[in-house]
Amino acid sequence: MKVKSSDLVSIFEDVLKGGPQKNLQEVGIVLQVGDGVCRVHGLRDAIYQEVIEFEGGNKGIIFDLDEDFVSIFLLYNDPEVKEQEIAKRTYNTFKAPVGHNLLGRVINAVGKPLDSLGELNAQNYNPIETTIPGVIERSPIDEPLQTGVLVIDSLIPIGKGQRELIIGNRNTGKTSIAIDTILNQKNKNVFCIYVSIGQRQASLARIVQQLEVNDALRYSVVVGADAGDPVLNQYLAPYVGCTIAEYFRSKGQDALIVYDNLTNHAVAYREMSLLMRRPPGREAFPGDVFYLHSRLLERAGKLKNGGSITALPIAQVQRDDITAYIPTNLISITDGQIFLDTKLFNEGIRPAVNVELSVSRVGGAAQTKAIKQVTKALGLELAQYHELQAFAQFGAELDEISQARLKRGAIIIELLKQPQYQHYSFVDQALMLFVFKEHFLDSIQLERVNDFAIKYASYVQSVYSDVYEEIEREKFISDSNKKKLIEIAKEFKKIFS
Amino acid sequence: MNESDILASRYAVAFVNLYSSKITEKDFFNIIESFNFLSENPQVLLMLEFPFVKENKQLFIDKFLQKFFLISEFSDLLNLLIDSNRVSLFRKILEFITWKYQIYTGKIFFRLYISHQLDQAEIDIIKLFLMKCTNSNIIYNYEVDSALIAGIRALSSNYLWEYSVRSQLQKAKIAFEVTK
Numbered sequence: 045m046k047v048k049s050s051d052l053v054s055i056f057e058d059v060l061k062g063g064p065q066k067n068l069q070e071v072g073i074v075l076q077v078g079d080g081v082c083r084v085h086g087l088r089d090a091i092y093q094e095v096i097e098f099e100g101g102n103k104g105i106i107f108d109l110d111e112d113f114v115s116i117f118l119l120y121n122d123p124e125v126k127e128q129e130i131a132k133r134t135y136n137t138f139k140a141p142v143g144h145n146l147l148g149r150v151i152n153a154v155g156k157p158l159d160s161l162g163e164l165n166a167q168n169y170n171p172i173e174t175t176i177p178g179v180i181e182r183s184p185i186d187e188p189l190q191t192g193v194l195v196i197d198s199l200i201p202i203g204k205g206q207r208e209l210i211i212g213n214r215n216t217g218k219t220s221i222a223i224d225t226i227l228n229q230k231n232k233n234v235f236c237i238y239v240s241i242g243q244r245q246a247s248l249a250r251i252v253q254q255l256e257v258n259d260a261l262r263y264s265v266v267v268g269a270d271a272g273d274p275v276l277n278q279y280l281a282p283y284v285g286c287t288i289a290e291y292f293r294s295k296g297q298d299a300l301i302v303y304d305n306l307t308n309h310a311v312a313y314r315e316m317s318l319l320m321r322r323p324p325g326r327e328a329f330p331g332d333v334f335y336l337h338s339r340l341l342e343r344a345g346k347l348k349n350g351g352s353i354t355a356l357p358i359a360q361v362q363r364d365d366i367t368a369y370i371p372t373n374l375i376s377i378t379d380g381q382i383f384l385d386t387k388l389f390n391e392g393i394r395p396a397v398n399v400e401l402s403v404s405r406v407g408g409a410a411q412t413k414a415i416k417q418v419t420k421a422l423g424l425e426l427a428q429y430h431e432l433q434a435f436a437q438f439g440a441e442l443d444e445i446s447q448a449r450l451k452r453g454a455i456i457i458e459l460l461k462q463p464q465y466q467h468y469s470f471v472d473q474a475l476m477l478f479v480f481k482e483h484f485l486d487s488i489q490l491e492r493v494n495d496f497a498i499k500y501a502s503y504v505q506s507v508y509s510d511v512y513e514e515i516e517r518e519k520f521i522s523d524s525n526k527k528k529l530i531e532i533a534k535e536f537k538k539i540f541s
Numbered sequence: 542m543n544e545s546d547i548l549a550s551r552y553a554v555a556f557v558n559l560y561s562s563k564i565t566e567k568d569f570f571n572i573i574e575s576f577n578f579l580s581e582n583p584q585v586l587l588m589l590e591f592p593f594v595k596e597n598k599q600l601f602i603d604k605f606l607q608k609f610f611l612i613s614e615f616s617d618l619l620n621l622l623i624d625s626n627r628v629s630l631f632r633k634i635l636e637f638i639t640w641k642y643q644i645y646t647g648k649i650f651f652r653l654y655i656s657h658q659l660d661q662a663e664i665d666i667i668k669l670f671l672m673k674c675t676n677s678n679i680i681y682n683y684e685v686d687s688a689l690i691a692g693i694r695a696l697s698s699n700y701l702w703e704y705s706v707r708s709q710l711q712k713a714k715i716a717f718e719v720t721k
Binding site: 068069072073085086087088099101111113321 | 697
């Protein structure tokens with residue numbers, strides 16, 4: 045091919061005659077690269093969070109606009125960005141793939157598949173930062189999101205559209221509760237998004253396998269940004285996950301999103317801020333670390349169109365200290381927290397939920413009537429038990445009432461124990477708590493309490509299916525059913541013993 | 542921006558504010574040339590940081606300005622930097638001056654890379670084109686770059702116009718790597 049200079053000049057002549065001014069690109073020149081961030085001179089009209097393309101093929105996002113430079117964080121480790129390389133504007137902010145085709149897929153924060161199922165075939169690409177729905181568009185949270193975990197559904201109920209923080213030390217079962225909640229959404233028309241931030245690849249692989257084995261992947265999307273990914277990916281992952289969840293909500297469907305975990309997310313953002321030389325604040329986090337999470341979690345909620353996003357952010361604390369910076373931020377942003385206690389975990393109480401430090405600010409509004417009927421004063425009984433237990437440790441002689449309270453407390457603690465991957469429907473939960481409320485468990489050996497309650501629920505379901513189905517349908521235990529359940533419990537107790 | 546950048550930027554702004562009217566297009570290229578020289582030979586400025594007698598330093602400054610035909614005001618700037626132990630900022634200040642000068646005067650400096658030699662009339666067409674595209678006055682220098690294979694690349698600190706075989710090959714390569 046031979047191209048004459050005069051041919052090239054004719055291109056300019058064409059343009060000067062009034063043709064389109066094509067191909068004049070707004071660019072900048074890379075002056076400095078390192079630690080996944082580069083400083084670029086130029087790009088004068090670029091906008092905050094605009095995606096920038098480098099000549100060598102890499103991409104990045106603008107995070108700082110200075111008088112003479114812009115700071116761009118790189119999306120990929122490869123290909124390397126070199127000094128004096130040209131950085132071009134794309135006039136777009138970062139977009140995430142969304143759509144029903146993403147269900148069953150494992151993707152990374154930049155929307156590339158991590159599984160071996162081929163191209164994503166996304167329905168659309170939506171910007172990851174969007175306007176948060178206002179008060180007018182929202183509707184009150186009044187529908188329960190069943191986690192299948194008895195202690196949570198009975199004492200710390202979560203509603204569709206709620207943001208409930210799961211907080212605790214490492215290895216206390218935070219992820220397990222989140223995964224159990226996802227598994228319990230099977231056939232409940234709730235789409236689940238699990239976002240892994242700064243975790244080991246092996247952990248993510250294990251979670252994906254669990255979802256697959258339990259047939260939960262078909263209604264789930266997994267977004268992973270592992271510890272080895274560029275820091276920008278860890279920053280982006282929760283926003284990408286939220287954008288996917290928003291797609292489902294915009295279609296009037298319910299979505300559940302798990303951010304595992306936002307402590308790592310804050311650490312990633314701290315790294316980015318320090319690299320951009322932003323002034324460090326408490327624990328070296330930047331001043332806007334609160335906004336980082338508040339704008340993410342405010343996107344959850346229930347809308348008037350019927351769709352909802354329920355967010356379960358996870359926060360890791362050090363030595364059970366929930367007064368650290370990020371945990372307190374998250375506690376204040378969310379509508380409640382489930383605190384997992386190392387001490388309880390080591391005592392064999394699993395899930396190790398510390399009921400006293402846990403709360404759901406939506407509370408009873410997001411609980412089925414049947415559960416509400418049987419959980420009245422349950423929290424109070426537990427609190428009295430813990431108080432008396434501390435007192436009893438001094439070896440003081442206790443009166444009969446106190447002893448009875450201690451016994452009841454021990455029973456409820458035993459009843460609330462639940463193995464992982466075992467979920468109870470709300471009817472089962474109501475029946476299990478019903479036998480406790482009606483004192484049928486008082487005479488059962490402590491180690492058999494759980495067994496009795498589970499088998500009782502199963503007995504009602506199989507033998508008295510009409511009662512079971514009526515509760516399931518009406519979500520309420522009527523007086524007549526209450527009488528029937530008492531009779532059934534008496535009958536079952538004879539069989540059980 | 543880090544602290545040294547901020548300082549360098551302030552010196553540059555002050556210099557351009559005071560002397561932009563004295564800086565001709567030719568001086569602008571001389572500044573660029575001296576900046577390139579200092580980028581390749583950063584140790585040169587070390588001479589000014591050593592505690593030599595002031596006369597020796599002045600001799601060095603004079604020779605440096607002479608070599609790159611820099612305006613005499615740079616001598617004042619260098620002396621100011623020596624007095625405040627900030628000579629190491631000089632290279633950065635030169636870079637900032639080239640940027641600030643363009644903003645201050647509304648002129649854009651383009652580097653033209655051309656695969657084959659063009660005559661002046663052809664280059665004038667390119668200049669006119671760039672002036673129309675950017676709606677600004679243009680300062681340019683150009684060089685023949687055979688790596689383009691065929692075509693032209695016009696690059697400023699904020700704009701790029703490229704129409705070359707190399708860029709097309711580069712695009713194809715990236716597209717191929719993405720699909721791979």
